[in-house]
Amino acid sequence: MKQGFQFLLVYIIIAFASLQxxxxxxxxxxxxxxxxGLSVGNYGVKGxxxxxxxxxxxxxxxxxxxxxxxxxxxxGVVSGDLYNDLWRYSVSTNEWTWVSGAQGAANQVGVSxxxxxxSVNNFPSARGYGANCWTDNNNNLWLFAGYGxxxxxxxxxxxxxxxxxxxTNEWTWVKGGLLSNVLPIYGTQGVPATNNTPxxxxxxxxxxxxxxxxxWIFGGQDAVSGVFNxxxxxxxxxxxxxxxxxxxxxxxxGNYGVKGxxxxxxxxxARLSYTKWKGLDGNFYIFAGxxxxxANYNDVWKYNPVTNNWTWVSGSNLVNDGGLYNLNxxxxxxxxxxxxxxxxxxxxxxxxxxxxxxxxxxGLTAGNIYxxxxxxxxxxxxWTWVSGSNxxxxxxxxxxxxxxxxSPTNMIP
Numbered sequence: 001m002k003q004g005f006q007f008l009l010v011y012i013i014i015a016f017a018s019l020q021x022x023x024x025x026x027x028x029x030x031x032x033x034x035x036x037g038l039s040v041g042n043y044g045v046k047g048x049x050x051x052x053x054x055x056x057x058x059x060x061x062x063x064x065x066x067x068x069x070x071x072x073x074x075x076g077v078v079s080g081d082l083y084n085d086l087w088r089y090s091v092s093t094n095e096w097t098w099v100s101g102a103q104g105a106a107n108q109v110g111v112s113x114x115x116x117x118x119s120v121n122n123f124p125s126a127r128g129y130g131a132n133c134w135t136d137n138n139n140n141l142w143l144f145a146g147y148g149x150x151x152x153x154x155x156x157x158x159x160x161x162x163x164x165x166x167x168t169n170e171w172t173w174v175k176g177g178l179l180s181n182v183l184p185i186y187g188t189q190g191v192p193a194t195n196n197t198p199x200x201x202x203x204x205x206x207x208x209x210x211x212x213x214x215x216w217i218f219g220g221q222d223a224v225s226g227v228f229n230x231x232x233x234x235x236x237x238x239x240x241x242x243x244x245x246x247x248x249x250x251x252x253x254g255n256y257g258v259k260g261x262x263x264x265x266x267x268x269x270a271r272l273s274y275t276k277w278k279g280l281d282g283n284f285y286i287f288a289g290x291x292x293x294x295a296n297y298n299d300v301w302k303y304n305p306v307t308n309n310w311t312w313v314s315g316s317n318l319v320n321d322g323g324l325y326n327l328n329x330x331x332x333x334x335x336x337x338x339x340x341x342x343x344x345x346x347x348x349x350x351x352x353x354x355x356x357x358x359x360x361x362x363g364l365t366a367g368n369i370y371x372x373x374x375x376x377x378x379x380x381x382x383w384t385w386v387s388g389s390n391x392x393x394x395x396x397x398x399x400x401x402x403x404x405x406x407s408p409t410n411m412i413p
Contacts, residue, residue, distance in 0.1 A: 027406040027407060027408050027410060028387075028406070028407075028410040028412060029401075029405065029406040029407075029410065030400045030401060030402075030410060031094060032054065032089075032094055032096075033054055034054075034057070035400045037057060038057050038079065039054070039056065039057040040056055040057075041054045041055045041056035041057065042054055043085075043098045043103045043104065044096075044097075044098060045098075046098050046099070046100075046103075047097065047098075047099065047169075048097065049088075049090060049093065049095040049096065049097040050095060050096075050097075051094075051095055053095060053096040053097060053098060054096050055073060055085070055087050055096065055098075056078050056083075056104065057078070058076035058077055058078045058083065058128075059076060059077050059128075060076050060077045060128035060129045060130070061073050061074060061075055061076030061128065062074040062075055062076070062127070062128075062131040062132075062133045062143055062146065063133060064133050064134070064135050064141045065135065066135055066139055066141070066166060067135065067139045068139075069091055069092075070088055070089060070090050070091060071088070071089040071091065072086065072087065072088050072089075072141060073086070073087045073088075073089070074086045074087075074101075074124075074131075074133075074143060075101075075124075075126055075127050075128055075131070075146075075148070076128045077128045077129070078106065081106030081107055081126075082106065082107050082126035082127055082128055082148050082149060082155075083101070083102075083105075083106060083108075083126050083128075084101045084102060084108050084110065084123060084124055084125060084126040084127065084148075085098060085100070085101035085102060085103065085104075086098075086099045086100035086101050086123075086164070087099060099169065100123055100164075100169065100171070101123050102123075106126065107126050107149055108125060108126045108149065109125050109126075109149055109150075109151055109153050110122075110123055110124045110125035110126075110149075110151065110160075110173075110178075111123055112151065112160075112173040112178055113172075113173060114173075115173050115174070115175075116172065116173075116174065117172065118163075118165060118168065118170035118171065118172040119170055119171070119172075120168075120169055120170050122170065122171040122172065122173060123171050124143060124160065124162045124171065124173075125148050125149045125150065125151070125158070125160075126148050126149050127146040127147060127148025127149070127158060128146060128147060128148065129146055129147035129148075129202045129203055130146055130147070130201075130202045130203035130204055130205045130220060130272070130273065131143055131144065131145055131146025131148075131158075131202075131205070132144040132145055132146075132201070132204060132205060132207040132215075132217050133205075133207055134207035134208070134209050134215055135209070136209060136213055136215075136236065137209070137213045139166055139167075140163050140164060140165055140166065141163070141164040141166065142161070142162065142163050142164075142207070142215065143161070143162040143163075143164070144160070144161045144162070144176075144201070144207070144215075144217065144234075145157065145158045145159055145160070145161075145176075145198070145200065145201040145202065145204070145220075146158055146201075146202050147202035147203075147223070148180075150178055150179045150180040151178035151179065152179060154179075154180055155180065156180025156181040156200060156223045157180055157181055157199075157200030157201055157202045157221070157222045157223040157224075158176075158180055158200055158201075158202075159176040159177055159180075159182045159197055159198065159199055159200045159201065160173060160175075160176040160177065160178055161173075161174045161175040161176045161234070162174060174239065175234075175239055176197065177197075180200055180223065181200050181222065181223045181224050182197065182199045182200050183199045183200075183222070183224065183225075184197060184198050184199035184222075184230070184243075184248070185197050185199070186230075186243040186248045187242075187243060188243075189243050189244070189245070190242065190243075190244065190308075191242065192233075192235060192238060192240040192241065192242040193240060193241075193242075194239075194240055196240065196241040196242065196243060197241055198217060198230070198232045198241060199222060200222050200223060200224075201217070201220045201221070201222060201228075202220060202221055202222070202223070202272075203220050203221050203272035203273045204217055204218060204219050204220025204221075204228075204272065205220075205273075205274075205275070205276065207276075208276070208278050208284045208305075209278070210282060210305055211282060213236055214233050214234060214235050214236065215233070215234040215236070216231065216232065216233050216234075216244075216284065216305065217231075217232050217234075218230070218231050218232075218246075218276070218284075218286060218303070219246075219268075219270060219271055219272065219274070219286075219289075220272050221272045221292075222250070225250045226250030226251040226270070226291075226292065227250055227251055227270040227271060227272050227291045227292060228246070228247070228250055228252075228270050229246045229247055229252045229254055229267060229268050229269060229270040229271065230243060230244075230245070230246030230247060230248065231243075231244045231245045231246050231303065232244060233305075244308060245267070245308055245310075246267060247267070247270070250270060251270050251291070252267070252269065252270045253269055253270075254267045254268050254269035254270065255267050256299075256312045256317040257311075257312060258312075259312050259313065259314075259317075260311065260312075260313060260381075261311065262302075262304065262307065262309045262310070262311040263309060263310075263311075264308075264309055266309065266310040266311060266312060267310055268286065268299070268301045268310060268312075269291070269295070269297070270291060271286075271289035271290060271291055271297060272289060272290065272291065272341070273289050273290060273341035273342045273361075274286050274287060274288050274289025274297070274341070275287050275288060275289075275344060275357065275360075277346075277355045279302075279353050279378060280353050282305065282306070283302050283303060283304050283305070284302070284303040284305065285300060285301065285302050285303075285313075285355070285378070286300070286301050286303075287299070287300050287301075287315075287357060287376070288337070288339065288340050288341060288357075288360065289341055290339070290341045294320075295319040295320065296319060296320050296339040296340065296341060296362070297315070297316075297319065297321075297339055298315045298316055298321050298323055298336060298337050298338060298339040298340065299312060299314065299315035299316060299317065300312075300313050300314035300315050300376065301313065302378075313378075313381060314336065314376070314381055314383070315336055315337075316336075319339070320339050321338075321339055322338050322339070323335075323336050323337045323338035323339070324336055325338075325372075325385055325390035326385075335383050335384065335385045336383040337357065337372065337374050337383065337385075338362075338370070338372075338390075339362070340359075340360035340361060340362060340370060341360055341361050341362075342359075342360045342361045344357070344358050344359065344360075353377070353378045353379055354375055354376065354377050354378075355375070355376045355378065356373065356374070356375055356376075356386075357373070357374045357375075357376065358371075358372070358373050358374075358388075358412070359371050359372065359373075359388075359412070368395060369395050370388070370389070370396075371388040371389055371396050371398055371412050371413060372385065372387070372388035372389060372390065373385075373386045373387045373388050374386060388412075396413065397413055398412050398413030
């Protein structure tokens, strides 16, 4: 699990992508939080927003966006300890609210209550390192797995599934055991079953929601045997997992096939700490990631949940490919990002589908950090390097500017 610097910042990128897919431009704005590391934060009063509230600095959190556009944050790593506090950030008021969980208490065991029964007294255990998060069609927040504390106060890869009801402020332990490092139970491919489970997972962060409100996860790591490339579906109505595709053993080498051609035999190499998004057409995308052998990727894959097939659509099929940084903000040149892990993506869905990718680490064993911003257009399969330093510049310092004021010179470290 990769460690990083501890900051808690809220940035907004104001970006304009033309329908003609011409040059993109934008500026960063430092919105809130300290511009120095290891900020202790300020909890304030639970449930009450205030301008002075802010979470302590952390990394490897779980996070969501709800249907109102508010941002949510759970747990993460604070000075080497794991937390289980839940926070909401209102974009409209630029204020944080401490909503649930312990105040400044580290390494807490959760309170599960009765499985399937919501309660204001329930809360998940402290965790970080790639827990899966998704928002369902009813605006509930879901949390699955991650690396953290189990009910025996031991640490490992977790397999518990939780739901948070925003309206009632109640957590529900929905499924999965409360001990760590449980191995997968695959069952029969394509067949749901009560006993099926992905097992303990961390560093996957691949949650998708399909049109039927099913949740999907891909790959990640356990704390016992390695890295995976399996795809799973969770059905909310039946409370069952289904193993859909991939290898049933860890560290699979995958099969790229022909770039741009969907095929049943295609499969991404096993990986962790990649990033993901969902397209307008309902397809799922993954980008980058790596494994424990220091094999790191810059490939883009598309998964079609209807046909249950993968397509390698962009990037290199070689490990540790350095990418191409030719001309900033020109989509007409051949550019694509350097290999990386732990980067972040957001999607902009309109007449064309574009996805933004920011930063990340060079790999599990390298300490280099990026601050480059890229735009990927799935309509014409092109990358555009928009801002930030290229991969040759190690650990760029960035520039905060004035809080709340956009500027072309602002840049996240």
